[in-house]
Amino acid sequence: MPPKLRVGIVGAGIMGRGHAEVLSAHPDVEITAVSRRPLEHAESATVHADYRDLLASGTVDAVSITTPDHLHADVMVAAARAGVHILVEKPFTTTVEDADRAVAAIRQAGVVAMCLFNHRWVPAYAQAKEQMALVGEPVVGYARKDDTIHVPTEMIGWADRTTSAWFLSSHDIDLVTWLYDDHVVEVFATARYGKLRGMGIDTPDAMQIQARFSRGAVATFESAWIYPNTFPTMVDSYVTVVGEDGVIQLDRQKENIQLATSKSYTYPRNMLQRVVHGVPAGAYRDAIHHFVDCVRTGAEPLISVESSRHVTAVLAAAHESARTGAPVKL
Template identity: 85%
Template sequence: MTHLPELRIGIIGAGLMGRGHAEVFAAHPMTQITAVARRPLEHAPGATVYPGYQELLDSGTVDAVSITTPDHLHADVMVAAARAGVHILVEKPFTTTVADADRAVAAIRSAGVVAMCLFNHRWVPAYAQAKDQMRAIGEPVVGYARKDDTIHVPTEMLGWADETTCAWFLSSHDVDLMTWLYDDEVVEVFATARYGKLRGRGIDTPDAMQIQARFGRGAVATFESAWIYPDTFPTMVDSYVTVAGETGVIQLDRQKENIQVATEDGYAYPRNMLQRVVHGVPAGAYRDAIHHFVDCAIAGTEPLITVESSRHVTAILAAAHESARTGKPVKL
């Protein structure tokens, strides 16, 4: 017996992340990719290709959209999708300005659609377990989150690195994770940015940023991001999180994910917590987060990640960039 999908999906953004979203939706038993914007996708061979996102939304062929455009282009698509009455899954960061975040949230809440920013780290098993263990370590005191990329990312993987920063691209994950673990909001930030290597290669974006954040209940956290690691580094991403509380500490090191591979070309730790394929089926935290969105869209329920919490991540990072520009602390 054939079961019809309950959710028709449109993919807006056909780059690396668009292909990742399409792979998950194509394998989900309750979804069908019916439309894509601008160009075909391998995992959506039967989908209609529309010249842009507005034409896709006007077609009436989708119940939800997956927005995987570059960071700075999310807001207009979310507002248009909300006005069209379709559910919204958007890649992180939610937006790159507070004004854009505010108009996206307003449009989403006015329309009553289900919307979620894909901060998929909340579905990494160790991170989810850390959330459950936070009570055991007492009131949060201090935290540190590092997410650094190899230089391949801003110079070859992304064609729009000068439209974003390592903090928007990388620390957005960690800011969402830490505010979730602390169950608190940031009230003040101080940040510094270092320019040089990437500017020397014609890409006007910081090599690295470091953000110190103070939370409402008094805890502090440092967020480090950089994307100039040499490509010889054994993983594309170097990721580490620690939280110390009044009665304990949690450490989360994702440098090694249970497999090591040595070949004549080098030594590597293949990543598998976020995205992997097991016996031909997509698996991992990335898939689990998208499946959560599908469940919420079908049921009409609020996702684990609210658009308001994602707006707060945008506000924190916007304040951090202002602090890096002025050299002064910025209150939220």
Template identity: 75%
Template sequence: MLRVGIIGAGIMAAGHAEVLAAHPDAVVTAVASRTRHSAERLAASTSANPAVFDDADALIASGQVDAVSITTPDPLHAEMMVAAAKAGLHILVEKPFTTDVPGADAAAAAIKDNDVRAMCLFNHRWVPAYAQAKQRMAEIGQPVVGYARKDDTIFVPTEMISWAQSTTCAWFLSSHDIDLMTWLMDDQITRVYATARYGRLRRSGIDTPDAIQIQAQFSRGAIATFESAWIYPNTFPTVVDSYVTVAGEQGVIQLDRQKEGITIATEQAYAYPRNMLQRVVHGQPAGAYRDAIHHFVDCARSGAQPLVSVASSRHVTAVLAAAHESIACAAPVDVAPDPLEALR
């Protein structure tokens, strides 16, 4: 059994706990959170009676886990990954990998030096339509232009997460799309130019952009736009509006997740319930989110390298760091190269 410790006790931590409990070869043996009540509540929701710790360091040093699942707010990932890797623990971390390039490089180096398995949970690679698109990319020829939109309702930064001011819609949303686009094109981004719009959220007391657009140049000449926003009205039929397209020299692939096979109309609302990422089928977790976490467990137990590499996750961080630098300086910015690339 892979003994997993969950660091964090919020929405994503609950999802990890539910999925890990459904894996026949994994067990949640520890939970840590700066808010002990939240950790105790998460521990009580599992049937494994995990130990509860007040911080990540205590959990990592406990000897009660073989792997950690890091579900904390975005800016806290890097330091925890370094500590876990140095302790010889396998690492599953929520996206983004980190929110700064030095932290990403430190985490990547610690993971490599200690030969642990690590995966950033870019679970969209397990959405059947995206996986099928990857398999059929050759049919559209050399990639020319891509566009990815991931826009949330204002519920997300104002109610769902309490730390929206510590991140941006691009870190929170476009990280998924940058991972997808680079994976689909099998290429890396070399330069970005980004712009941001402030207004609605600032007036609400949350100092983070309403929306960000990133123009990206790939190494083999393709271009792409990444749009993120989180001020859609809460009356929108889904919490997230997600769309991806890639045009090549001989064709185009479009991926629209607005409708996922079901619509529901009631006297209160008209809705498109989401089910590709997370769903429960006959009492069991299912979907891309479950499949991605189970893939990590299997890799940690077997020693295989995960589908989502540390290098590709570090690249997403570097692209987004360059984009935020571009917003600040109002000019194009080159993406920081990977210092470990020469060793691969």
């Protein structure tokens, strides 16, 4: 392997810029290629019109996939077949079939691959994992991740190709299954349409998913993205886990800073992404650095592609349940 890990970034939107900022600051990484347009923090990278050209260029050892949710699978399969390591934004894929072919290609090629469920690196969540033994066998959990309406109407231009559950609950399903150390066997879900459809965006306003785990615990996953833009954070995030011997609560609405101006009162977020004295920091950066370390050492990432495939399976079953009005077994 060259002295530096050569990384290509596929996708030049918000997440592509975030990956570029973190990777460009890593001392053992060089961003050598991007697709489909130039990126800040990757000014010296070669721009390719298509990800297939990027993979065929021979200039990358790993690829960072930051395309819209429904476009992940084809890039992963092509990267694996090219022998290129893979970091992919959540969710892993948006169909089980896509997840299965991605996992198969990755395992057959023997490349390192990880879905960026970065919440496992939030200090409080990592600490919760370590404290799970104190609360005993999981009984019931609740995870809420709700966005302001800015996200589906202004931040992303493909909200009609995904849902709040794919976009938001994927994080929480990965997190809770990790905390429970268990897997989901059945789901029942409901979706509410109205406000966004009235604005010409054909996606649910909100979804709730009730999940039953193999050892009997249950959890509810709530997602919505119609909060008013006056809400003090773009994301309202809360998790609780009740065990037989205790309870853990994780509230990330406030992250140790409050900001009041003549125009607004906000809680600026900093656990996931922040820049400290010009250097990227936070759980997002730590998760990406973990992937880089795994590529360079050959270690298996904390997040396996099989566990990420399970998150996709849970969400696919939830959307089927919401469509039919009946529970769905995995």
